[in-house]
């Protein structure tokens with residue numbers, strides 16, 4: 370029996386990378402899934418999850434739009450009848466030195482990474498409170514914990530997400546709803562593919578475990594936080610970073 374047998378989850382940004390990996394692991398563990406994407410096709414993720422025996426439905430939505438996010442949540446409830454787990458994974462970067470950063474690049478990153486997570490958390494929490502249980506998992510970043518030159522907008526959005534996680538955890542704890550973050554370090558995905566070889570070499574030196582993380586490393590942490598075994602853990606940030614920040 371899977372660790373998420375019979376649970377229903379929403380995963381944002383599930384078309385590729387970490388979100389796709391979490392969807393696959395959740396499907397393997399017995400969860401049924403609503404998968405959200407902004408534009409990239411969900412076909413491959415849906416096919417894999419269904420082959421694993423999950424009921425999986427896809428939706429194309431911009432999570433930063435409060436109305437669209439709420440509509441997608443309502444559609445999930447209509448289809449599946451409930452929500453046990455929400456994983457806010459959708460995220461973007463618009464890198465640049467902050468003194469030269471355009472308003473648009475700052476605002477867009479905050480809107481997707483922070484407001485987008487808030488939009489779905491609020492909708493999910495209202496239902497989870499009534500059901501007296503649920504798991505909310507927000508994918509933040511090591512960059513939100515320690516900062517990064519060239520990523521002021523991204524770091525602010527991810528640090529904000531940690532604060533949002535802790536506040537929501539305090540508000541929802543009495544209803545047995547847990548809210549936690551996962552802070553990946555450098556994970557091999559399209560988002561990190563753009564780094565130059567010399568930047569990658571430099572980064573590797575800062576990782577005590579001596580390798581970049583894998584999508585599976587993050588997915589395993591998500592399964593744990595979503596599972597019944599993590600019932601006494603809330604308001605925490607689980608770092609999956611090879612030791613690069615302790």
Ligand SMILES: NC(=O)c1ccc[n+]([C@@H]2O[C@H](COP(=O)([O-])OP(=O)(O)OC[C@H]3O[C@@H](n4cnc5c(N)ncnc54)[C@H](O)[C@@H]3O)[C@@H](O)[C@H]2O)c1
Pocket residue numbers: 381382383384385386387388405406407408409430431432433458459460461481485508509510511552553554555556557558559560561
């Ligand atoms: N890759 C890393 O090293 C790393 C490290 C730390 C944190 N993270 C975080 O993990 C998450 C996933 O990263 P990834 O590397 O897999 O990224 P990715 O770019 O491969 O995938 C991001 C996904 O988010 C979706 N998305 C983007 N904007 C959206 C929106 N407005 N509405 C709905 N969906 C939207 C995209 O369609 C895509 O499916 C992000 O939140 C990222 O910040 C990644």
